[in-house]
Amino acid sequence: MKNVYAKPSVMKRFLMLIITAFAVLCVAESSAQKLGVQWGVMAGINMADYSVKQIDKTTQWDDVKNEVGWQVGLMTSLNVGKLAIEPQLIYVRNKVKLTEDGHEATIKGNSLDVPILVSYKILGPVRVMAGPVFTVMNDNSGLGDLSVEQLRSTCSYAVGLEARILKKIRLDVRYNGQFKRKNTAIGKVDVNTVALNVGYFF
Numbered sequence: 001m002k003n004v005y006a007k008p009s010v011m012k013r014f015l016m017l018i019i020t021a022f023a024v025l026c027v028a029e030s031s032a033q034k035l036g037v038q039w040g041v042m043a044g045i046n047m048a049d050y051s052v053k054q055i056d057k058t059t060q061w062d063d064v065k066n067e068v069g070w071q072v073g074l075m076t077s078l079n080v081g082k083l084a085i086e087p088q089l090i091y092v093r094n095k096v097k098l099t100e101d102g103h104e105a106t107i108k109g110n111s112l113d114v115p116i117l118v119s120y121k122i123l124g125p126v127r128v129m130a131g132p133v134f135t136v137m138n139d140n141s142g143l144g145d146l147s148v149e150q151l152r153s154t155c156s157y158a159v160g161l162e163a164r165i166l167k168k169i170r171l172d173v174r175y176n177g178q179f180k181r182k183n184t185a186i187g188k189v190d191v192n193t194v195a196l197n198v199g200y201f202f
Contacts, residue, residue: 037078039074040074041075045196046195065098067094076088086118086129090112110139113133118130125164126163127164130159131158132158156178160174
């Protein structure tokens, strides 16, 4: 089996979106401050759990090894008392290695996610958060001739905790889950991710 490397189109489109969003945010910065809106950048690591349920006995994966991935993006926060609405734009990269009869193959995932989170302040700087996550661009590759389909759902969810330190630094740990498994060439795949992020509000 041969590995197929991810196409660069997703990254190029993501960079264009980042540039456009940054320009818009710069123009709106003074007005946003008056409205209690913050914006900033974020980055972190993730561990995606690819759970595969075989749909037949023709392909049996001996081992599924999940590896550490990463993400970067933009974040905003509309603060209303203890509540905050937090739209984000995140480029996510993760991968998993599959082994069958001693042959190893790697699936690489590149996606552009738009979480729309709602957080609530519960104690000091600590907040709980939850909300839907929309995957607007998705590029998965690997396994060559098996032609793996997109693995992640276009709509998933996130829950977690965050902390805001000195009103500028934002830390969060979140769990991203899918509502149902996706049918792919390797079976029914369920992708759940734990991510840790660090952000900075300008």
